[in-house]
Amino acid sequence: MVAYVMIHNLKEIYEGQARQERYETSKALFQCKMSEGSPVGAHVIKMMGYIQTLEKLGFPLNDEFAIDVIMQSLPDSSNQFVLNFNMNEINKTLPQLLGMLRTAESKKKKNGSKSVLMVRVAKRKRKKVAKSKGIGKTKPKGKNALKPIGGISKDGK
Template sequence: MLATMTHELQKQHGDMFIYEIIQNLKEIFERQAYQEKYETSRALFQCKMSEGSPMRAHVMGYIQMLKKLGFPLKDELATDVILQSLPDNFKPLVLNFNMNEINKTLPQLLGMLRTAESDLKKNGSKSILIVHEAKRKGKKKGKV
């Protein structure tokens, strides 16, 4: 086991039994994983896209990194974090998204935001709206 370690780790674990080595390595790497999770979640929750900057998948990158570290976000929370990171010119889109209770997967949301960004570039900074077909309740009108 020692032969596969770096020289520094070999020196640190040279006089330990295998069980002690495993426990020590587990402790070392758990601390590193916790620190990485903390830094990633901090960056994610502070993420704010500035107006006019291109839509980037870095928010998705943070979400995926947390998942790899064993701390996945539920899609609903991830969607909220993404929507909250958008600049003010996306407010109508976010409002419409929430009012119509639109349910998208994260990749679909990212695609939708890229489309909205493209529309913003074409139309200047005019408002963006999502058209969502509502389900009608009540009786259907027959032919007269």
């Protein structure tokens, strides 16, 4: 066989496997979500591995898109970092982003997480009371109304 024909045949054989690997890798990359409290370094390195695998398979991601995918995978506690990063239009490489995230994580641990607990008072349902015909419905008015007992003395007590 001629070298060209051999390469063409090998490409046909392994192209299906590469397509399946690309699908699995991209699926793992886009479904990756960092859990709250886990280290950011391991998470970002894992995602960078997926990005490099896609690049080796012939489907490189733009650096800006790769950073967007990583930022979207961060937990809600990192929203302030993401907001600052996007507002300042910071152009960084993936290793530089990893360094920034590690720095932010260490500062967060030093300061302690100041979480706010929001409490909402539940509304109570009133029980429906059977209506009676006029018994106990009237309220005393005028002279028969209850008046406050005691009062305010001049001493202020």
